[in-house]
Amino acid sequence: MPTGRRERKKAATRQKIADAALRLFLEQGYDAVGIRDVAAEADVAVTTLFSHFASKEALVFEQDEDFEQRLTRAVTDRAPHEPLIPALRHEIQALVRHCTADSVAPIWRMIDASPALRKYEESMRLRHAESLATAIAADPDLSVTPTAARAIARFVIDAYSLAREATDPQAAVGEIFQMIEAAWVVTCPSANSTGTARP
Template sequence: MVTTRGPAPGRRDRKKAATRQALADAALKLFLERGYDNVTVKEIAEAADTAIATLFAHFPAGKEALILADSGERLESLTAAVRERPEGTSVLDALHAFFAARGPFNDNLPDEYRVRVDLVLRTPALWAYARKVWVDCQPSLAELLAEAAGVDEPDDSLHVLARYVLETPDLASYRPDRRAALAEAFAHLKQGWPHL
């Protein structure tokens, strides 16, 4: 038996979701066939049978967002990693486990997701955008770190830690052994912030 939370999406919401998915699917197909830099937003819109204005209404950030759309999923996932960590697990251990299960660090991703990760890793514009959407989470992660540390608001040290945590996957992704590089980076962070 399948159960759902809340009311089912209405017709309008279903149509919006279908349009977003059609645009994202068309972009991925074209990027894989011809390379990211050789595809225009006009071609993506045409392949999805929509107008360019519709594409930008759904993806205001443009081409990069078609592959790396961020509807708050990253921040929600970071929040869950910190707040829902198992009892006795440090915040930094929870964040390490969170990143180790994502993107370039997880060797057991479904094929569809792996294709996207590989495309991002070999496309500088996509990788720069991915880094930006993660770094944009810095203020919120600093707040989560303050909450975990039992302080009312983050000080400079927690803002620095938040930035380091969010930059670590970018740095580790280019090392020959990505998972080992990620583990090493988090080991250093734990030395600097042993209370977290």
């Protein structure tokens, strides 16, 4: 039903704001740039900015819904009888690879440098873990208690978070997922071994 021009203009405004924000943040530092600066640079009113982004921090984590969806889809969209943990490991490996790439490295350096952004990222991760837990608990092939589903979901998010900060991110993912695999196995006594290949 919704045709097009309005939505295109809205999306353009949102993008214009996000671009302006990221540019200023990287140029001058997150804390040195005020909301009023961003709004001026994007040529919109402050209230307009806040109608597109819930907070200053949200300007940086513009596309965090992608992250959430990729994780839940790794669970829901996997092939029938494909084991859960390797699927999640694969997805986390891809996500870690993506966020340690050179092109986005300055952004993550900025995030790590700002307490406000770190805090925001942490609370985001809680949301992600809850979504992932729901997806795991909803899978009919798996019969796990709600508590076990939540625990595994947190562990997986922890793996992402820890790997990002590790000196060798890929190796850290492997190491932590070996632990997650072991934790997973004890939740379902009838489970098959799933092979956490790491030479």
